[in-house]
Amino acid sequence: MEWFFYGLAFLVAVAITGSAVYALYWASSKGQLRDLEKGAASIFDEKEPIGTPTDFFPGKTPKGHR
C-alpha cells in the first residue's frame, strides 16, 4: 500500500512540475515575457493613472485633492 502512495506522490510531483514548465512555455509563446515595461504599467488605467497616489490616512487627504 505504501508504494502505491509513493508512486502517486511521485506522479503528482511530475504533474505539478510539468504544469510549471508548461506555464513558462505558454507565457513565453503568448508574448507575456516581451515588452515588460508595458506589463509593469498594466495595473494603471485612465481612472488611476501613473503619477497618482491612491491611498491616504482618513481625513488627512492633502488640500486641493478634489
Place this chain on the structure above:
Amino acid sequence: MASAPSLAASLSPATSSETVTRAELSEIDASTKAPAMFFLCSAILWLLAGTAFAIIASFKLHNPSFLGDSEWLTFGRVRTAHLNAVVYGWSVNASFAVALWLMARLARSVVRHSGLLMLAGALWNIGVTIGLYGILAGDSTSVEWLEMPTYATPMLFVAYALVGAWAVITFRFGKSEHIYVSQWYILAALFWFPWLYSVAQIMIIFAPARGTVQALVNWWFAHNVLGLWFTPIGLAAVYYFIPKVLGKPIHSYYLSVLGFWSLAIFYNWAGVHHLIGGPVPAWVITAGIAASFMMVVPVVVTAINHHLTMIGSFQALKFSPTLRFIVFGAVNYTLASLLGSLMADRGVSEVVHFTHATVGHSHHGLYGFFTMVMFGSIYYILPRILHREWPSAKLISLHFWTTAIGVIVMVVALSVVGTKQGLDMNNANVAFIDIVKGTLDGLRLRSYSGILMTIGHIAFAINFVWMVFTPRAENSAPTLFRNPDPDLEVTAR
C-alpha cells in the same frame, strides 16, 4: 454582465471568454464585497483568538503555574492552538480575501460564482473551528503544522480546492491583456497548497510512510506552507500595492518575473534544512541547504525591486497607512529570508536549532513580513469594497506602532536569547537548568511585546467593526476615489 453565468457554463470548454466585458475597478471591487467581507471578518476573529492563545502560551513559559490546572490549556495544547489559529484561521482567511480581491482586479472582470467562495469560506472556517476544538480537547496528531485531527482536515482540503477552482475560472475569463506578476504568484500558490496539503496528509496521517520519510514529508510541507503559500500571497500583495499606492510602476518588471520563477524552482527543496543533524541521508540535507542558499537569488531580486521602487518616495509613508505596513513587511521579507538562508548553514544550525531563535525567526517571517503585508492590504481593500473611509486615523497609527515595535522587540529578544541558549547547550560545562534560567528574561520580554501587539490587534478590530457599522454618509465618497491633486504627484521613473 447582464446575468450571472452558470457554473456549468464557466466550466464548459466551449464557453467563449469573449462574452465577458472588461469591467471598471469600482464595479469589480463591489462584486468582491460579500466573499471578501466574509473572509476578512473570519480572519479578524481568528486573529484575536490566536493572539489570546499566544499570550497564554507565552506567559506559561516564564510562569508555568499560570492556568496550570486546566488540561485544556496546558502548554502543548495552547501553543498548538495558537499556531493553528493564526496560520489556518487568520493568515489563510486573510490570504483568501486579499487574493480574491487582487485576482478579480487583475483579471479586470467582475467576480463570477461568489457562491463558490462563500461555500469554501464556510467549509474552511467550520473545519478550522472543529480542528481547534480537537487540538484543545487533546486530539492533536502531534505532527507539527498538521496537528488538526483527521475529522477536520478533509473539509479544509475541499474548501481550498473550491477557492482554487474559482481562481482558475476567474483567470480564464479575465480581460486583462497582460498577466501581472501578482497573478502569477497567486495562481501558482493556489496550485501549490492543495498539492502540499494532500501529499502531507496522506503520507503522514492517512497512510503513514515509514520512519524518517515522515519527517522529510513533514518539513517539506511545513516549510513550503511558508514559501509556496504565504510568501507568494504576501509578495503578490507587495508587488501590487507599492506601485499602486505610489502611482509608480515597479522598478524592474524583468526582475519580478525572474524572482517568481527562481522562487518556483528553489523553494520547494529548502525545507529539509530543518532536519540538519537528523537521521536522513546526508545528500538530501545538502540539497536542502544548497536550495536554501539559492533562495538568495529570488530574495535579493525581490528586495532590489521593492526597495528601488520606494527610493525617492519615502515621504509617501507619512500619508499612506497601506504603504507603511507593506513597506515594513517588504523590508522584513528581505531580512527574514536572508537570515533564514544563513540559519540553514550547518554551523549556524548547530547553534540555533531547537532554541528560541527559531521561534523568533518564524515570527519574523510570518508576522514581520506576512501579517504586516496583510494588514496593509486590508487598509487598502476595505474602503474600496465598503465605499467609506476608515473611521479613525489614530487607531491606524496605534495599530502600526504597537505591532511594528512589538514584533521587532519579540524577534530581537528571541534571537539573542536563543543564540545564547544554543551556544550554552553546545557547551558541556554549562548546567542545563542554568541555560533554562538564562532564557527567562528574553521570554518575559516576548510576553511584553505580545501584549503590545495585542493592543494593536484590538485597535485594528475596533476600527474594523466601527467602519463596518458606520452608515454611509450621503454624498461623501471616500477621499481615495476623488481626483488627485496634480501637485501631489509622486515622481515616476
